[in-house]
Amino acid sequence: MSPSTELSTVVIVGSGIAGASAAQTLRSEGFAGRVVLIGDEPAPPYRRPTVSKDLLSGATAAEKTALRPDSFWKEQDIELVTGATAVELDARRKVLTLSSGETLHFSALLLATGGRARRLDGVSGADVFTLRSMVDADSLRESIRRTGSLLVIGGGLIGCEVAATARSLGADVTVLERDASLLSRIVPPDVSTMIASLHSENDVDVCTNVTLASLDVGDDGAALATAADGRTWSAGTVLVSVGTVPEVSLAVAAGLRVHNGITVDELFRTSADGVFAAGDAANIPGARGDERYRSEHWNGAQAQGIAAAHSILGKPTPFTDVPWGWSTQYGHTVQFAGATRVDDDYVVRGSIADRDFTAVAVREDTPVGAIAVGRPKDLRTVRTMIARGGTVDRVALADESVALTDVLAGDREGLATPAR
Template sequence: MTAVSEPDTRTVVIVGTGIAGSGAAQALRKEGFGGSIILIGSETEEPYRRPALSKELLSGKASIDRVRLRPSTFWNEQGIDLRIGVTVTRIDTDSRTIHLADGDGVDYDVLILATGGRSRRLTAEDSERVHYLRDIADMRRLQSQLIEGSSLLVVGGGLIGSEVASTARDLGCSVQVLEAQPLPLSRLLPPSIAEKIAALHNLAGVALQTGVDLETLTTSVDGVTARARDGREWTADLAVVAIGSLPDTDVAAAAGIGVDNGISVDRYLRTSVVDVYAIGDVANVPNGFLGGMHRGEHWNTAQDHAVAVAKTIVGKEEPFESVPWSWSNQFGRNIQVAGWPGADDTVIVRGDLDSYDFTAICMRDGNIVGAVSVGRPKDIRAVRTLIERSPDISVDVLADSNRDLTELAAGLVALPVL
């Protein structure tokens, strides 16, 4: 006689309605979890694709309805209690209760923290001319002022800043980017590749200023003025500050949950408190490939976290191992990044950098650790597999454009031993 398992009647509360939190709710149902799922988010919008903020949404090419993760009816149909516009103020891990700003409390058996991050802010006066870009409300405020003929200062030449600059130029705005480092996207790309992205900006008419040690950002009735410590000044009608984000750990830390550059978790995404997990941008996860810890801020990493934590909760736990990848659309080019490229890596280029048709493979200590590709998405998928498998491949093979990376990853090509 086959034993019948007891139904799982636990209540899982998920804090955060981004791709990590909403993805975890969906993955739990897909894995057969039959208990209660309560999905709570402070933003008033139903879950949507956040990467669209600096691209399709800001440009007006897509509506909010088009970038929603699911139709409004989906959550109820899946038995997911979606609560938006609700802020969590405190977590009591002893009583297993989360407390909300409206005074309500919600009990949980399992808690998933997917609280994401918040924008790093400059010490500057509040002004309708200075913008940050973290949610739909931020996007709408910026969009209302980003009109043809207006001028924009972008403080920060990272991923968001570069995408905003690209979108603003497409809308007919004049754009100046102020970057502290010698090159834009220096945290994400090796220098030889970052130089090519800088060239894209210059060709598109962006005034890219690097090595800017910003001292002040002030506003007046006429516009915004940025002043560097070396005396240089720039003015514009408005400014976007895009200098990175900070993991939103305040509520977790106050509850006694271990934090260190995010919420610290193990390879199963478990925090220091039993039955409390953390996923997405806020989670600092052991790196099974390079060692140490890694806190990713990428859409696909958050998706992978969501699936992994659902499996753990339903008893199918596997250690989390995933090679991150991300993408960016700038000036008509699709840029994809896999793994953990670094400034000091050996870079092997397949294709032509000058024509923006290439894959640059990054090597460190003889191992493939990352890649950057423009216009070659299949290569990025292959490189992720190569990083996972850590094969012994000679530099000559990797540099040979006649050797297909997809076939190499699939093991279809005999590989020489170093």
């Protein structure tokens, strides 16, 4: 599809970074037709990673998190519709219906619907929260300040970040994690131990191997969590942080192919003609064989939104982005990249104990992912390694006297072998 009279209106459902980046790309690439960007939140597009950090702490005002000044959308002639929900999609007729009853006819549609926080059955109450939005952050902050204590169910990225932020607000914090370690889906055990020590040093009670049997909220609003082994914990505020679910209800109702997200091809096309998907809700092809994945990180969603816009315009480019993200806890920034598995080996440069390292996940001598603390340049280099493919010499990779860029370039015999 190329910019022509055939492409007159592009509608984007979802005003997160994927949708907003797509809208901006359409304009920067010269598309002169109608662009409609629909968001279900009342706020214009904002930097969502701040929700669990600066926004939650109150250190940054909401208006400071805006992705662009309000005037930008008008200047770019992007119709920004906030506080609106898409309730019906007729992919064949290319018609989208909003909760207001308004119908939009489109030439191309991008579903950037993101995800929603997973909930625990039977767990609710005035001071039981999930965290996805600016509104959620405001409510959670008020409760933490009022009750002075927080129980975090789930030791993943959001759970750990909120625990650190709550400590900065002076709250007593306990983290309950069902697995044997924090961030077990993202980092190897040694790095998990380092992160757990950060929390312990800041007086967070980290409890792992917790199988939650019940979470009861009393009449006074206080919550009591009970584990299967009889251990109990109580707090005035509870955050349920047990992962996200891709928002696919609109796609399912419209008959699109869905499996752990909206299934798309390498050009972000769904199973319906003229309908694309990107961001947290999209299940996209991986770089290796039959691998597919769904990225839940800001940078990946941004890259996907840009790539999807190019495809909509008939200017597709190979999508070779290596997903990456970051987490800031107690002044330390943990960066991660690639697609790792629990059975991957890691080659470590630097010292995990000193919180200054790059751990490269290696599978059959091929770099597939990385975790870094205090070494952003290393992470960029390893992402290039992953995108290029090929094998590396593990000894050279671990040797800090050998620059990572040399390992990447393979300009010393035996340091790297390009993929064929």
